Each structure stands twice: as C-alpha cells, then as structure tokens.
Amino acid sequence: MDDLHRLAQGGDRRALARMLSAIESGDVDVHPLLSTPAASNAWKVMAITGAPGVGKSVLVDAIVQRWARAGHTTALLAVDPSSPRTGGALLGDRVRMTTVDDPELSHRVYVRSVATRKAMGSVPMVVEDMAAYLLSCGWDRVLIETVGAGQSELRCAAVADRIVVVEGPARGDGIQAEKAGLLELADLVLVNKCDIEGAERHAAELSESFALGDEAPDVMLVSGLKSIGVDEAATTMLNLAPSNRSLKAKMRERLHALLERRLTGHPDYNRTLDDLSGGTIDIHEAMVHLLSERHESPGRDDQPR
Amino acid sequence: MDQLLRIVVAKPGLDGHDRGAKVVARALRDAGHEVIYTGLRRTSQQIVDTVRDEDARFLGLSSLSGAHAHLFPQVCQKLIEAGLEDVVVFGGGIIPEDDRPALHEAGVRAIFGPGTPTAEILEFMATASSMNDVGVGQPSDWYWTSNA
Numbered sequence: 001m002d003d004l005h006r007l008a009q010g011g012d013r014r015a016l017a018r019m020l021s022a023i024e025s026g027d028v029d030v031h032p033l034l035s036t037p038a039a040s041n042a043w044k045v046m047a048i049t050g051a052p053g054v055g056k057s058v059l060v061d062a063i064v065q066r067w068a069r070a071g072h073t074t075a076l077l078a079v080d081p082s083s084p085r086t087g088g089a090l091l092g093d094r095v096r097m098t099t100v101d102d103p104e105l106s107h108r109v110y111v112r113s114v115a116t117r118k119a120m121g122s123v124p125m126v127v128e129d130m131a132a133y134l135l136s137c138g139w140d141r142v143l144i145e146t147v148g149a150g151q152s153e154l155r156c157a158a159v160a161d162r163i164v165v166v167e168g169p170a171r172g173d174g175i176q177a178e179k180a181g182l183l184e185l186a187d188l189v190l191v192n193k194c195d196i197e198g199a200e201r202h203a204a205e206l207s208e209s210f211a212l213g214d215e216a217p218d219v220m221l222v223s224g225l226k227s228i229g230v231d232e233a234a235t236t237m238l239n240l241a242p243s244n245r246s247l248k249a250k251m252r253e254r255l256h257a258l259l260e261r262r263l264t265g266h267p268d269y270n271r272t273l274d275d276l277s278g279g280t281i282d283i284h285e286a287m288v289h290l291l292s293e294r295h296e297s298p299g300r301d302d303q304p305r
Numbered sequence: 306m307d308q309l310l311r312i313v314v315a316k317p318g319l320d321g322h323d324r325g326a327k328v329v330a331r332a333l334r335d336a337g338h339e340v341i342y343t344g345l346r347r348t349s350q351q352i353v354d355t356v357r358d359e360d361a362r363f364l365g366l367s368s369l370s371g372a373h374a375h376l377f378p379q380v381c382q383k384l385i386e387a388g389l390e391d392v393v394v395f396g397g398g399i400i401p402e403d404d405r406p407a408l409h410e411a412g413v414r415a416i417f418g419p420g421t422p423t424a425e426i427l428e429f430m431a432t433a434s435s436m437n438d439v440g441v442g443q444p445s446d447w448y449w450t451s452n453a
Contacts, residue, residue, distance in 0.1 A: 013357055013358060014360075014388055017358050020360065021311070082339075083334065086335050087309065087337045088333065088334035088338050088339065088340070089334060089338075090334045091341045092344075094341060094344065095344030100354070101347070101351045112359060113339075113341050113359055
C-alpha cells in the first residue's frame with residue numbers, strides 16, 4: 001500500500017484509482033496520508049447538485065472542459081445511487097463526459113464514478129476522504145456531482161466548500177422558489193437549458209426570491225448542451241466566493257454526517273440491523289449500542305474487489 | 306451479497322446497438338455489483354483509460370458490428386500496455402464461432418452470444434473472480450465455455 005501511495009502521489013493514475021478504491025472501502029485511513037494543504041482562500045471542493053434530469057452531467061462536462069483548456073486540473077467524483085435492495089449500482093455519468101476522452105485534455109481531468117453504497121443522501125461521506133486524497137495528489141480542484149437531489153437533500157453541504165445548484169426551466173411556479181431547502185445553501189444557481197421556454201421566467205423568480213433575503217447568490221442562465229453562457233459560468237465558478245448565510249447549515253450537515261458515519265461505520269452495524277428486524281432489541285437499545293464505544297472507521301465495511 | 310465488483314461495460318467502435326450491453330449492465334447491477342457504463346462509440350484508448358481511472362476488476366466488451374476481431378484484441382493489448390494485465394475481459398454480441406479462438410488467445414476469458422441467460426454471466430464472474438491468474442495479460446489459458 002505504501003508503494004501504491006507513493007506512485008499515486010507521483011501522478012500514476014492506476015495507483016491513484018486503486019488508492020481511492022481502498023479509501024472508499026475503508027481499507028485505508030486517509031488522514032495520515034494527507035499533506036497539510038497550503039493556506040489559500042480559493043475553494044478546493046465544489047458540489048454540483050440539483051434535481052434528476054436538470055442536466056448536471058452535461059453541464060459539468062462543459063465546465064470542466066473550459067477549466068482544462070485554461071490549464072487547471074479537475075478531479076470529478078460523480079455519485080450515483082446504489083440499489084437499497086441489492087447494493088448494486090449502474091454508474092452512468094461517464095456517458096456524458098466527453099472532456100476526459102479528449103486526448104489534448106484528458107491528463108487534466110480525472111473522472112471517478114462513486115456509488116452511494118450504504119450512505120444516506122446524495123453524497124456518501126467517504127467522498128470527503130476521496131476528495132482530500134485527490135487534492136493531496138496534486139489535483140487543483142475536486143468537483144462532486146451529487147445524486148439527483150430533491151429539495152431537502154442538503155448532505156452535499158457537509159463535504160463541499162462551495163455549492164452550485166443546477167435548476168431547469170419550468171420547475172414549478174414562483175412558490176417553489178420560495179420554499180426552503182437546498183436553494184438556501186447555494187453559492188451560485190445555474191438555470192440550465194436556457195434555450196427552452198420557461199428558463200428565463202424561472203431564473204427571474206429565483207432572483208426575486210433571493211432578493212428578499214440578504215446575501216443573494218447569483219442566478220445565471222446557461223445551456224450546457226448548446227454552450228450558451230458556459231464560458232461565463234466557468235469563470236464565475238472558478239472564483240466563486242462563499243455565502244456566509246449558508247455557514248451554519250453547512251456545519252449542521254457536517255455534524256449530522258459525522259453521526260451517520262459513526263452509526264454505519266460501527267462494526268456491529270449490520271448485526272444490529274438484523275437484531276432490530278428480528279425484534280430482539282428495540283430502536284433505543286440499538287442506538288445506545290452503536291454510539292456507546294468510541295469508534296472511528298474511515299469508511300464502510302463493503303469490500304469491493 | 307458475495308463480493309462487490311467494479312465492472313466496466315463498454316461499447317467499442319462504431320456500433321449503435323446497446324440493448325445487450327444494457328441488459329448485461331442491469332443484471333450485474335441487480336447481482337449487487339457496481340457497473341460503469343461507457344456509452345456508445347468508444348475508442349480502445351478511451352475504454353482502457355476508463356478501466357484504469359475507475360479501478361475496475363472486470364471489463365465487458367459488447368460488439369454487434371462485426372469489428373470484434375479487430376477491436377477486442379486491440380483493447381486487450383492496450384490494457385496490458387497500461388499495466389492492467391490483471392483485469393478480466395469478457396465479450397458479447399454477434400461473435401461467430403470461428404472468431405472465438407483468436408479472441409481467447411488475445412485474453413478474452415468468456416464470450417456470450419445472444420440468448421445467454423444472465424445467470425450464466427454471473428456464474429462466469431463468480432468463477433473468474435475466485436481465480437487469480439485469469440487477467441487479460443496473465444498466462445493462464447483458461448476460458449469459460451458457454452452453453453448458449
């Protein structure tokens with residue numbers, strides 16, 4: 001493993017991929033491997049989130065391509081859901097990634113598909129460790145493309161420095177924009193598919209809604225597919241400042257995520273679920289047991305490969 | 306669930322038919338594996354890069370265009386050149402019986418034609434993952450004999 005780590009640090013992508021697998025399955029504790037990052041105000045980890053089908057993957061591809069052309073390196077962790085029934089997953093985000101296939105740019109882009117496995121929500125917490133490792137291997141920035149997420153899915157806030165929410169045209173009336181949730185945490189909102197009717201109106205409604213609060217995030221109209229507004233969005237995202245109004249919510253998500261990780265990372269987690277469903281213990285006993293001893297696991301106990 | 310495997314399912318070359326690849330991807334998913342689907346019309350190099358970056362243990366190649374005799378060995382060769390000799394390669398599609406020995410020779414460990422029950426593919430995967438020397442560039446001359 002030491003050899004693999006050294007090779008990965010030296011830029012060997014096969015070694016990097018294998019290290020990420022080991023981190024993902026909890027075989028390796030990433031923290032001793034990380035170098036202290038140089039202090040910087042620039043963001044390192046950005047989450048791209050939004051409802052299924054709004055065009056996250058196509059947009060991410062277009063943005064990453066602009067950054068790669070400008071000489072920046074980007075690692076993309078593309079998250080797709082695991083089946084809660086079988087644990088399997090079909091990871092299809094690569095289908096829309098063309099930048100990684102461009103021989104001129106491919107050395108500046110790393111794409112890794114990540115299944116949610118046992119984790120709740122749109123981003124498994126182990127992604128935080130994978131992102132940290134990628135940064136320590138010299139990648140400039142990490143983008144996390146979340147599972148298609150609904151209104152109340154805020155978990156990405158726990159792992160990212162910046163949050164970009166992708167919206168689409170005709171996503172409901174003005175009241176939808178007023179609802180609380182994910183949009184409150186956005187550092188930037190991209191209304192994608194701007195060539196389709198309803199996009200401009202939706203963007204205007206979002207802007208109006210934000211204007212009622214303090215520290216409104218920018219709302220930009222883009223089309224990933226038609227390359228409209230993508231250059232501007234790529235530049236804005238690169239230099240995106242954090243909105244402070246989201247800080248408390250981010251901390252809350254971090255706390256909840258840590259709790260979840262302690263529960264699911266406990267060696268007795270699966271057995272406790274069996275006991276619970278078998279009726280031999282009740283839910284409070286289960287909770288007390290899983291939180292009783294101090295237990296730190298770097299990840300989950302699935303064993304791929 | 307036995308062992309969670311990461312598997313790339315790829316469509317090399319100019320071939321627009323992906324029903325078979327999707328059926329296989331779905332069956333592997335339902336068996337509890339993580340399947341990375343590349344989408345249509347990938348070059349050999351793109352497929353090898355994907356296998357490398359995704360750290361896949363298995364690669365399934367699907368071709369219905371007749372170009373398998375050229376494309377499958379090319380992918381195998383590039384995997385070996387990239388140091389991925391331990392990746393297990395299997396193929397599917399319209400592959401005439403006469404073409405199969407050359408593909409096995411190149412390192413393809415199983416070939417599944419139309420009508421293969423997905424259970425057989427899972428059986429192959431379980432068998433191959435229990436063996437340590439059936440990667441594309443490893444010396445074993447073992448290959449799966451399909452019943453279909």
